[in-house]
Amino acid sequence: MRIKSDKCRFLVSLIALIAILALTFSFRAEPKGNVFLERKGKTIKIINKSDFDIHHIYITGNNNASWGSDILGNGDDDLLTKGESQEIELPDCGKWDVKIVAADGNECIVYDVDLCANSVWEADC
Numbered sequence: 001m002r003i004k005s006d007k008c009r010f011l012v013s014l015i016a017l018i019a020i021l022a023l024t025f026s027f028r029a030e031p032k033g034n035v036f037l038e039r040k041g042k043t044i045k046i047i048n049k050s051d052f053d054i055h056h057i058y059i060t061g062n063n064n065a066s067w068g069s070d071i072l073g074n075g076d077d078d079l080l081t082k083g084e085s086q087e088i089e090l091p092d093c094g095k096w097d098v099k100i101v102a103a104d105g106n107e108c109i110v111y112d113v114d115l116c117a118n119s120v121w122e123a124d125c
Helices: 002-026 035-040
Strands: 042-048 054-061 085-090 095-102 107-114 120-123
């Protein structure tokens, strides 16, 4: 009888381990409401409706004095000409201050812009 008792304990332990693993992996599933997607940000299309070519576009949190990196890119060839559009991945949704820099260095700052309100934003300075 001793052998059957050890087999029984082994089976009970194995079933318990499988149940624990099943519960552990079930809690790792993505939460309801796609919380991960909501935090990812959003891709928008920026259309240059201004009268000049745009060389840089910087965004920063609303009323933040420090500008982030150029969302058009860092190269000299990264240019959004008049009428041209480009898709941009935003780091997060919310209200932003946007600084647009022309190829000649002139700047235009637009405050309190909800870039995620639409899938298209027309840059018109």
